Amino acid sequence: MNDIIVKTVARIIVPFIQMYGIFVILNGHISPGGGFAGGALIGVSLILYTLVFGVGAAEKKFSHRLGDLSESGGILIYLLIGSVGIVSGGYFLTNLEAGFLKGETGALLSGGMIPLLMVAIGIKVTSTIITLFHAMIEEDPS
Amino acid sequence: MSALFDNIINHINQIGACALIVIGLYIVVMHTNMIKRIIGINIFGTGVFYFFVSIGYVRGGQIPIVNGDESGVMINPLPSVLILTGIVVVVSITVYAMSLVIKIYEGYGTMDQAEITRMKSGENND
C-alpha cells in the first residue's frame, strides 16, 4: 500500500502489538492467555507489516529459513525441558521435583517450568502463523 | 409450563451449542460451494467447543485464579484449557482447507463442488 497515513501508523503500532504479545506470553502462569494467544499476537503484528509494506520487505524481517528453524526449534526446546524430568529420575514433564524454582504465588518468576514452556510455545505459534499466511498469499514457485 | 421454561433457561448454554452444531452440519451438507463448507465446519466446531466449555460452569463460583484468599467454590478451568488446544487444531485445518481451495480454483476454474464432480466423472471414465 502506498498511503502515507497507513504506513506511518503501522510503523508506530507494530512494536506495541509485539510488546503486548510478549507480555501475554510471559504472564501465562498468572493470568489467562499463555503461549497460544501471545504467539498469535506477535504473528499478527508481522502479518500487519506484510500487508502494509509488501512481501519483499517482510521477507527481510522474517525469512522462510528462519520460520522453518523456529518451528522445529520450538518443539525441540519443549522436548528438552520435558526431558529434564526424565534425567533427574522422575517422569516426563515433572515440574517441581525436577529442580525448577518455585517462587511465590503470583510473582513473575514462579511456577517452575511453566514460563519456559510458554516461551517455547510462543516462538512456535508465531512462526506457524507467519508461515501459514505466507503459504496462502504467495505465488507458487515450483 | 413454568417448569419447562425453567429447564430451558437453566440449560440455555447447551441448547445454544446444539443449535450451532445443527446449523453447521446443515451448511456442510446442503451447500455445494467449498468456501461455505469450510465456514460450516468452523461453526460446527464452535458449537462443540461451546458445549464443552459450558460444562465447567458452577453457579455462584468465582474466577479460578489464586490471588491470596482461596475461599469459596471456583469455576472448573479444565474444559477451557482443553478447548484452547482444540481451537488451534480447527484453525490449522481451516487454513489448510483454504489453501487447497486456492489450488483447486486454479486447477478447475470453479468453486462449486457439484460442477467439479461432473467434470471429474468425465475424466475418470476410460
Place this chain on the structure above:
Amino acid sequence: MIELLPLINMMILLVTALLIVFIPIKRFGVIKIIGSLAFSLVLIFSVVTLLHVQANGAISYIFGGYERFIGVELYIDVFASLFTFFIGLLGLLTFIYSIGYVHKEVEKTQYSRYYVLIFILFFAAYGIIYTNDLFNTYVFMEILSLTACGIVSIKRKRKNYMASFRYLILNEIGSLSFLFGTALLYMITGYTNITLVNDALQDVWHLYPVNIVVASGFMIVGVGIKAAIFPFHVWLPDAHSSAPIPSHAILSAVVLKLNLIVLVKVLYNVFGANVMTSLNIPLFTGVIAGTGMIMGSVFAIAQHDIKRILAYSSVAQVGYIVLGISLMTHLGQAASYFHVFSHGMMKSALFFSAGCIIYVSGVRDVRKYNGMFKLMPLPVITFSLAALGMIGIPLTSGFLSKYYLGMAALDANQGIFVLVIIISSILNAIYYLPIVIRSFLQEPSSELNEISDSSIPYTMMIPVSIFAILILVLGIYPGILTDIIDGAIMSVVGGWQ
C-alpha cells in the same frame, strides 16, 4: 528403564521429523539413513516392550507424576504393544519401499516435506495406541487426519487437491463428533481418563441411558467416518486412488486400522461390554458391518482402475473387522485382531506389487494386464498370492481369518453372518480372479514387449517379498500370533464376567 521405552519411541519419531527439516534438500541419502535408523530402533523397542509387558503386566506412565484424574496417562498393555509392533513393522517396510518409488511420484523439492509428514503420521499413530485419555485421543486423531491429507495432496495434480479437500472436510466432521461424544461423557462422569470413565460408568449407567446412547452414537459415527465403514466411506475411493503408491499403503493399512483401534478402545475400554449389550448397540454395528461387507465388493466389481478396485476392497475388509468387534465375544475379538494383521499384510502386498507393475509399465487399467506374468514374474506372483488370500483360499492367512470370523459368528448365535461372509468371499473372487487369470494365461499386448522386471530397484522388491512370505507363514502356522492375541484380549478391560 523399560518403562521409558514407549515414550522414547514417540520421541524418536518426533525428533526425526524435526531433524529432517534442517537437512538441505539435495542430500537425500541422509534422509534415507536417518529414516531407516529411526524406524528400526522403534521396531526393536516395540518388540522389547511387547516381551516385557507379556511377562510383567501393564505399564502405566503419567506425565509429570500427577494423579490419574489430572495428568495425561499412557497405558501400555499387551493390546497396545502388539499393535505398535504391527505399525512399526509396516512403517519400516513402507519406508524402505518408498525410497525406491518416491522419485517417480513426488517432485524433488518436496522430498523432505513428504518424509516429515510420514514421521509425524507415525508419531500420531503411536500416540493413539498408547494414550489412555479421551481428549488426547481426539488431538492425535486430528494430527493423523491432517498428515494423511498432506500425503494425499503431495502430488501436484488437481484431482489430488479435490480428493484431499473432500477427505479433510469429512474427517473433520468425524473428529468433531468424537469430541462431542467426549463432552457428553465428561458431563456425566467428570473425567476424561479412560479407566476412570469406565469405573464411573459402571455405577451410573442406568441413571443416564439416553446420554450414554447419544454419546456412543456420536463416537461410533465419528470414528466410522474416519475408518470408512460402509455408509460413510464416500471419501475413500478418490483419496486412495489418487495418492502416490507408498502413501496409498500407509493410508489403507495404517490409518484405517488406527481409527478401528480407537473404536475398539471406545466400545470396550470406555463403555464396557455389559453396558453395550444392555443398550442394544452391537445390533446396529453388526448390521452396518454386514452391509458394508457386501456393498464394498459390489462397488469394486464395477471398477477398472487397479487402485480404485483395491480402495473399494478396503471398505469390505473394514466391514469384516467391525463385524468381529461387534459380536462382543472373546472369539469375535480374536478373529478381528487376526484379520487386522492379515489384512495389513495382504493389502500392503497388493499395493506394493501393483506399484511395481505401474513403476515399470505405467499401466493402471486391469483390462490391459494380459500376460504380465511373462514380462515380470515376481510382482505378479506376489500379487496373485495376496489376491488368493483376500478371496480366502486355504494355506493363506486370509482363509484363517474368515474361518475364525465364521466360528465366532456361530458361537455368538448369529448364523446369518456366516452367510454374509460366504457371499462376500464369492464377490471378492469375482473381481480378483479375472486379474490373476488374465495376467497368467493370456498373451501380452504388443506395446509392452520391451519391459522386464530387472529395472525394479531391490528396495522395492524386498518389502513385497517379506509381506508375501508372512502371508504364507501366518496361513500355515498361525499359533505364533494367536497366542499373543489371546493375551491381548484378556487385558482389554470391561467385560469377561
